[in-house]
Amino acid sequence: MTVARSLLLFAIAALAEIGGAWLVWQGVREQRGLLWIGTGFVALGLYGLVATFQPDANFGRILAAYGGVFVAGSLIWGMVVDRFQPDRWDIIGAAVCLLGVLVIMYAPRR
Template sequence: MTVARSAALFVVAALFEIGGAWLVWQGVREHRGWLWIGAGVVALGVYGFVATLQPDADFGRVLAAYGGVFVAGSLAWGRVADGYRPDRFDLIGAAICLAGMAVIMYAPRRH
């Protein structure tokens, strides 16, 4: 599997996890109801499945690396969905997380 395909899987996973969490948040905190909550729970389940499609067999490595994508994706989602404006420290932190993700997931290893 190429790095590009693996990275794309991380993006898809982030869309389902962050989107699912956002739907639950909207359902509960913004009183949009059980339909939003249910859709969020389904999306979170799909996220769990998408994460299993990564080529690396080590759960801990995949989830640790995904954490960097989650951080950056959460800031992007907040910007698009809620008008949140990340400041430079948010952006620097997200860049650090993505660099960490790349090291954890894609550094050459001896097998």
């Protein structure tokens, strides 16, 4: 159950961080205003909070592993929200990153 909980937390963190960054982007680059920017800041803060609930106590490990989730999640966000079409290299790169997440987070340790 710990691995499933950890993966769920990574997914929630990805939604908060990627969504927050997208909201800030929309507020600034697409001139949608301060409400979008402020909402993005709140979402980014929630990302930081969600990361603290990971069962592993090592900040560096959590953030390193989350980097792989962020890469894959960003491509998925782009596909769903911005109609981005990743090429095979994007997909291969994301797969490598997700493999790194599994090694960093769930490899057996003493």
